[in-house]
Amino acid sequence: MGLASLCAPDTARAQEVPPVVLVGRAVNAQRMPIDGLQARLLADGEPIGQTCRTRADGWFVIELPGDAPLSGKLSLQLQRRHFESRTLEIDEASLRALRSGRAASLGYVTVARRRTAAFWITLLVFVFMMVLVGITAVHNALAALLGASALLATSALGHLFNPDLIVYGFGEAISSIDWNVVFLIMGMMIVIAVVEGTGVFRWLAFFAYKASGGKIWKLMLILMVLTAVSSAVLDNVTTMLLVAPITIRIALAMRIDPLTLLMPEVLAANAGGLSTMVGTPTNILIASYSGISFSDFLLNLTPGVLLALAGIAAYCLLRYRKHFAAAGAMSDELYERLKQGAVIAQPAHLKKAGWVGLGMLLLFILGELLHLPPAVIALMGATCLLAWIRPDIEEMIEAVDWTTLVFFITLFMVVGALQEVGLIDLLAQGVSYLVGSNRILAMLVLTWMAALISTVIPNIPFTATMLPVVGFLTASIPDADPQSLYFCLAVGSAMGGNGSLIGASANLVTAGIAERAGHPITFGHFFKLGFPALLVSVALAFAWLLIRYLAF
Template identity: 35%
Template sequence: MIVSAAVAIFLVAYAFIATERIDRVAAALGGVAAMTVLGLVDADSAFFDHETGVDWNVIFLLFGMMVIVSILKQTGLFEYLALWSARASRGRPARLLTLLIIVTATASALLDNVTTVLLVAPVTLSVCRRLGLPSAPYLISLVFASNIGGTATLIGDPPNIIIASRAGLSFNDFLVHTLPVTVLIVAGLVLLCRLLFRRQLGEVGELAAAAMQEVDPGAAITDRRRLTSCLVVLSIVMLAFGLHTVLHLDPSVVAMLGAGAMVLVSRTSSQEFLEEVEWGTLVFFMALFVLVGGLVEVGVIGELGERAAAAFGGQDLLAASSLLFGSAIVGGFVDNIPYTAAMVPIVQDLVAGSGNPGSGNPLWWAFALGADLGGNTTAVAAGANVVVLGIAHKAGEPISFWRFTKYGLVVTFASLCVAWLYVWLRYFVI
């Protein structure tokens, strides 16, 4: 009876999160409240138990990076990069598309996807209007680039942070295993977007192109001294992420130290750097961990893990392929964050049964690639998608669900094919 009730609560909460009938934070907290009433959750299991409680490493890593991004945003760095791309394109639409994809993908590897598109999309809209270009191809391409670019690093996409914490994977593990395939997929995305949008890119008038050449990207920088000091801190943070196994510092500690250092060198007030922190996202993550912990507590997750291990029976290629494509399909219709949180314990059991529990196990990387790349499938598959479509609608240039999705399906399928070939060749052939 208790098991059935726990599963029912989780499924109802998940359904509300997926359909967005009510706010996702409210849905997750409602599920936690119901489990608490049933006695499945208490203070010890929610806040202190490693298996069933909140993963504080994930929460503080996210918080630290949010503070860092908040301060960087105030320097005008991201507007500078977007304007630089527009000027460097010399008014050529296809070249502008290429530069924006590369800038967005690179930024998303260092920041989270939603923050990246929030910073770059408004500037892209402004540039398109100056050049007389339709904004939809550029905004849609930005979404694709942000979701793919975030695959490259531990901090680039929330699913990666969850997976890394539970699997004990380091920042360098992601650089070794996901960065190479991400570079390949981004290169393919450039070619694919130029093909998909070839009829919509149009031509830029000579006057508009000349006006864009006169744009000074440096004017976007509000305080060069602050920007320099912040970039120094960011570089040290990235270096510390790469050396955290040598320094014996968890990524969450590195992020918090980096946030503190950036606050000091930038002399930013608490009101300024805290106003950009996505408190709702942090609460949502905490509630998700407790919800999944409730299923772990009653043995549901363990049972599913055992059944999955028995079904694949040591067939790692079949398991990796199922995780890659299955995660992308499911993640295409529901937010990939709750999906990842629910699946991590099951994949953990699969990895344990494969006889290769180390960071080189292909199951972890197939899972991460599928969860990340599936974010491009539909207009609601990832937070960045929803944010950009909202920005476009507010600007009077709406992008419909089906317009986005028809391109998203093509990009996701092509990305998954490249990812599958990479997993097969790297882990099962070479």
């Protein structure tokens, strides 16, 4: 951005006398840049020149007419909502430079945070929202919508009583929404809607049964691979929605407890989704915030995911070993019934979806080279598929989970408020205090903190909140790889979903389906099986990250 666009001087005068320029960078206590800070110069307490706003990187440039009165005591005033107002006296050296018509730099200028009433209100609203989401009292989308509405209403009405009640303006709330994430998820939902109607999962699961030769342990492993691979391409919820019912039917036909197959499947789905950028909502959030590419996710996380899956598989084989001998022979009638249901309903649609999916995969990989944002690729893929298949457009629109999109939009607004009032800064300060400048400790703390917290609160809001904190740690730890800490967050938040029933939406959906089939998965049951799986999988994936970022 040019200087002129930051602070337009009086052009006619500027042509006569060259302007003088004062620059500086406003940072907070963690030396993170402050955006939108008002900066103006005062001469003997009176404003001179124009007021500037700091950019996203914290820089401000005050341009003054060359003949501006620079006599007397010169000071810089910095002001912004949720920050202490600071007036800084211009030092002698800078003063001399400005008076002689040269530019002067103040370097880093630290501005302290101010905890206003809005800070406490935002904290309260955020905690309330997380509790609502955590206890599944209302839908996630409603909880986040309540949070965002409460913050906006407080800001809009509160300023009538006290300016300190303003959290942010509507424009600032809207600008905190990451539309790349919203459109990427929407595009993927449309593509998935076409695939899920083809019956490909019934066919795949039946094929898995045939390939296992009726051996439960083999069937378990094949279904785990199937769900892990599927959830790397589709989202975990869709994968389990499609795989769980057919799995239950196979288990019923084999006269075994369906949970013997369902639990390993859902654990594999949560871990498998981690390997690609589009496999989990948390990865989508991380990719959009950090700019990490699809290929980087695939190359840097897949080995860790494979290790974790091997660990989960070994653990499940051990836990369910007593169930393996229990299988009965499937009757011819039930086998035939399964076979009849395992037919691909729309082979032409599946073929077209396969080609489009392949094209999207290629574009995701090449996206960095072509400067194509993932959201654009997903929208291109969805549009291409809709134009090629020409499905009922209303059905396709219904297939988009609008509540999830509302959840993301309003969640971004709430997280934007946390950033605005300084809660994120406080969190970053706490984590930074804990890990210092030790990158191994930072990796360890981030991974395990994310994993353990994700067992008790849903991982999407947690990840969205932690992203600026990870950004800060990445910038502040001297030898930290720019990607490693984000991958730690990805591993912890995705695999943390395995720790409890409420850790991931896929768990809740699987429990719902299992309950409808008369095989309830209680909190206790899931925790007893899932939590040790979490410990095994996170330990293995973390070991890989250590090898990847310390040895290579």
